[in-house]
Amino acid sequence: MKGVLLVNLGSPDSTSTKDVRKYLDEFLMDERVIDMAYWKRFLLVKGIILNTRPKKSGAAYKKIWWDEGSPLIVLSERFTEKFKQKVKIPVALGMRYGSMSIQKGINELHEQGVTEIFMVPLYPHYAMSSYETVVVKAEEVIAKDFPSIKLETFPVFYNDKEYINTMVESIQRHLEGIDYEHILFSYHGIPERHIRISDTTKSHCQLDGSCCNKPSEAHKTCYRHQCFETTKEIVKQLNLEGKTYSNSFQSRLLKDPWLKPYTDFELEAFPEKGKKKIAVITPAFVTDCLETLEEIAMEGKEQFLEAGGEKYFHVPCLNDDDKWVDTVVKWTKNWENNKN
Incomplete structure (x- = not known):
């Protein structure tokens, strides 16, 4: 059975x-x-x-x-x-x-x-x-x-057609009527060394900004590449222009270097860059949890508004x-x- x-x-x-x-x-x-x-x-x-x-x-x-x-x-x-x-x-x-x-x-x-x-x-x-x-x-x-x-x-x-379509429909529904200037795709962070450990080729992943765009067997187990691909697929369907969205990584632990840019740093910097109305999406999670509800929807909002931001909206996960x-x-x- x-x-x-x-x-x-x-x-x-x-x-x-x-x-x-x-x-x-x-x-x-x-x-x-x-x-x-x-x-x-x-x-x-x-x-x-x-x-x-x-x-x-x-x-x-x-x-x-x-x-x-x-x-x-x-x-x-x-x-x-x-x-x-x-x-x-x-x-x-x-x-x-x-x-x-x-x-x-x-x-x-x-x-x-x-x-x-x-x-x-x-x-x-x-x-x-x-x-x-x-x-x-x-x-x-x-x-x-x-x-x-x-x-x-x-x-x-991460790039499954059905999953991407579902994400896009959910995002469109939640952002309908929301006043925003920029979308931040905030993914859960992992240590940089985990990217290299998971590299099956043991040589492709350099974390230099280019390796994620070069075809490789390593992409099958590369978290960083897969996160960027999810954003690309969603952005394509939402018809977003390059300067209206960005990626970041949250939830650091210990003092090791983790994937960058860091979400909290980005939220604090946005207002100075003129991005005062933002929406935050957390595609690494399909279910809302501590990292989305407290870290992003609460702490993230507080950081952004204290830095001079005006409007902040967290897009819920797919949930049920x-x-x-x-x-x-x-x-x-x-x-x-x-x-x-």
Whole structure:
């Protein structure tokens, strides 16, 4: 029997410092998130970060938390319920981190007799700390506890026609009637070294502003290239002129060089450049979460307005948008048909 496993990032069970610490412990101890030798990662995470960050992160989560729980979890569940109504095979939702685990998702499908799983990591772009860690974790769980199950994973969809069309329609709908001069495409940041580590050619990625535009096998796993391609495809359909949009990267951690330009620096600089009315889009996320609702919609707005900006609008993620649901349903049915 076939089944579908939808996978998203995850969230703490609550905004309490205890629950946030537990979540951050699992997240930051992932070697694909902080790629240090285990002993160094252990000392950094458990000796330093977990002694200070959980309280601060808990306060941030409280600012966005809904009565029903974590927005990311609630929205993912809403998406899953809509999705279930449109397919005839079992569907489960799992998270890479937190109590709603990939293990639980696979077990839920296994108990329904599923022997072939179509896994859809809800990440448009390839990165060690997102798409790759989901695939590795799912493969480990299946090898250890469900060896009879076959797993097939949907590839990253940063330039998929259906995904781009869905994004464009959502952006157009949300920006209708909004007064703006500039669109900022803010992507989740990753360390520059992750780009080089993921370079299968070990030579193409130079982060020099040109390598992303040169054809290469490396682009299959290059987060930076894929982000820029998503922007290009969306911009093409929106008919935006070159000076009316730009890219940036958010959510830095530690002091290592991360992908540039940095979102917060850009937001503070825009007003001086005469860009006082902006809209911000976060295409690296299909579901609104801490990084979009607090970091961009709240903190980003405050930074921009304090720097002299006049109007600021955050475009919501796809969340449980009906067309987005239909897009993933189409991918699933294509997989089913290819298997028959």
